[in-house]
Amino acid sequence: MPEKAANFAWSNPRVHQWFKILTIAVFLGILILCGSDENPRFNLSWVSPELEVNYSSNLLTKWLTPGGVPCKDSRTVDIKIQSLDSDSDSTIELSAGEVHEFVFQAIDGSGEPHCLGGDYFETDLSGGNWKSRPPIKDFGNGTYVVSLQIHPDFAGNYNFTIILLYRHFEGLKFSPARFVFDKVLRVIPIKFVNSNSNSHLPEVEQCKKFDFTKDVWSGRWTRHARNENCRISNDGRYRCQKPSFPCVHPWCSGPLGLLESNGWVYSTHCSFKLYSSEEAWNSLNNRWIFWWGDSNHCDTIRNILHFVLDVQSIPIVPRIFDMNITNPKNPSQKVRFTSIFNGHSNHTGNYQGLDSLSNPNYRELLKSYFTDTNVVPDTMIMNSGLHDGVHWPNIRQFIKGADFAASFWGDVMKGVRERGFSPPVVIYRTTVATGGYARSMAFNPQKMEVFNGVLLDKMKEYRVLDRVVDDFDMTYPWHYDNRCNDGVHYGRAPLKAKWRDGQIGHQYFVDLMLGHVLISAMSP
Missing domain, CATH: 2.60.40.10 (Immunoglobulins)
Structure with missing residues (x-):
């Protein structure tokens, strides 16, 4: 009976006529909606690369591909x-x-x-x-x-x-x-x-917690001011705009002048807040941040202290650093920074990288910060580091080293949970794109980009990773020369002296941008 009723309905000319009218009305409605001033006709999208699934194993396969006879002697x-x-x-x-x-x-x-x-x-x-x-x-x-x-x-x-x-x-x-x-x-x-x-393109919105789960970024540096008469001061600083010079919506929010970049700012699939000293202290107050990485971490910590938190009493951050830091303007506010160098199991050494974890005493040192007290770090910021680029003889060996490192940190986080504590939020800060002369060396951009992908892949496999800050993408547009880096660091302390290119001083704002991005990642 229902089937007969349906056949009767479709055979009825009035039903067909009403169906045609309804279809045309819906189509015209869509055209009007999409063509109105409030609703542009064409919605574009941003470029958005992704980390390849099974990155490490697929990379190994490509690396070992012989290519056959046609490609045996061919070179691009x-x-x-x-x-x-x-x-x-x-x-x-x-x-x-x-x-x-x-x-x-x-x-x-x-x-x-x-x-x-x-x-x-x-x-x-x-x-x-x-x-x-x-x-x-x-x-x-x-x-x-x-x-x-x-x-x-x-x-x-x-x-x-x-x-x-x-x-x-x-x-x-x-x-x-x-x-x-x-x-x-x-x-x-x-x-x-x-x-x-x-x-139109979707508006770049300010970064939220979910935005830091994206593994690979594709950002850009945009410029919103230019002081042609800006010169380096005696303390090595580039104060080209007033500190209160504002960001331009939607590319950032906050005081762009604090970045000391002469108008440049970085954004990606989202934009970042630039923090005043008061805002940064409110964000980091009573936090314990555990850093595990190379000497770029030491630079970033010092720059956060000096430029963002306005703490001038710590001129140097050594490779092993653990300190409760007090807000000089508000003694009730404190933050603890702990930084352990991962370039070598002996902090005076170099070029061991993730293989530093093969030393049992070094592993126990790291574990002690998560097992020996009644409080654990609430945030961990880590990277693989340039030292890995020098240490590992081939990609197969680095994949094994990254697997061991991710497994080690997975066990540490498991131990934290078994003690009844919440494990820290783990942020992987990708390793910089080495610049100028260093583009041809053992820690060249091709190798470090691959190593970043491998460790990200392994961290995800062992469920250690929570958030990503892609410093490789952030530094890449400035890596072709040494104007913003000494080859392997983007945050060396300001100094009025001749730089690698023979000019006075250098531009350190790339690492300052990283500092603000990390604070956003810790407290989105």
């Missing part, structure tokens, strides 16, 4: 980008806001396509007020795809640069300096134009 020396390579001198125009994907092919010395992946291309998209690293996807067969995007607010003229730093995972070798290629393959002028007023 150039690329072909059919959509961007042009014989004309005219500037390429692209629409701002959209993600533009360009496939390019690795080419060997005979001009033939190379059929293996693993080449390491450095990419840079730079204009007067925007610097970013366009992400690349490696298909493993000699073809790659790169994604370009800038926000419509920053439409204008850019240079898109591609540098071939290493071929077929050669940056992962024990002595990679012998294999560095470091050739600029393309510098392509591109003009980004606002071509569609009815399209």
Whole structure:
């Protein structure tokens, strides 16, 4: 009976007519809704790379791939980008806001396509007020795809640069300096134009707790002020704007002048708060932060103390550091910073990295902070460190070392739970992209990016990881020279002296930005 009724209904001309009217009405409603001023017609999306599932095992497979006879003697020396390579001198125009994907092919010395992946291309998209690293996807067969995007607010003229730093995972070798290629393959002028007023990108919102669960970031540095007359002061500082100079919505919130960056600020899938001293103390009051990492951690702790918390009484943060720190303006506020160096089991040594955990006395030292008292750290900030880049002979051995490290910290957190305490929130701060001369050394960007991915993969496997701060992405746009780094550090103390490039002083704001991001990650 129901089936007969249904057949009767569909055979009724009036039903068909009403159905057509209803369908047209719904369609017109959607067009009106999407075409209204309040609801733009086209909703764009941000570039958003992801960490590959089973990263470590897949990496090992790619690294060991022989390639067969066609690729045995082939080596990449150039690329072909059919959509961007042009014989004309005219500037390429692209629409701002959209993600533009360009496939390019690795080419060997005979001009033939190379059929293996693993080449390491450095990419840079730079204009007067925007610097970013366009992400690349490696298909493993000699073809790659790169994604370009800038926000419509920053439409204008850019240079898109591609540098071939290493071929077929050669940056992962024990002595990679012998294999560095470091050739600029393309510098392509591109003009980004606002071509569609009815399209828009989602607004970058201030970071919340969930935003720090993203494993890989794809951010950008944007500039919102410029003081051409800014000069370094006698204490090595760059005070180019007043400390109260405000952030520009939505790229950050708070006093941008405190960053001492002459207007630059970093944002990614979310934007960050820049903290006044009072706000930072309110956020960190009565906290215990446990740091486990390389000497970049020492720089970051000192910079947080000096520039953010306004504590000037601690000129140097040594490799082993444990101190209750009092707010000089409000003695009732305190924070405990504990930092244990992981470059070597002996804090005076170097280049042991995660293998420092093979020393039983060192393991017991680390455990003691989580087992010997009636209180445990509420936050742990860690990284693998540049020392791993020097220590491990190959990627297979580092994967084993990362597995052991993640297992060790998994057991420590398990012990905390068994004692009836809440384990600390674990934040992995990815290792920096080494800059200038260090791009060709044992801790080169290709190796450190891979090591970051491996340790992230292992930390997730052992359920140790809670949040990620991608300092690799944050430092990458500034790693091509030594203006913001000494090769391996981005936060050296300000000093009015000649820097590596022969100029006076250096720009330390990249590490100051990290300090504010870490406070956000601790208290989103």
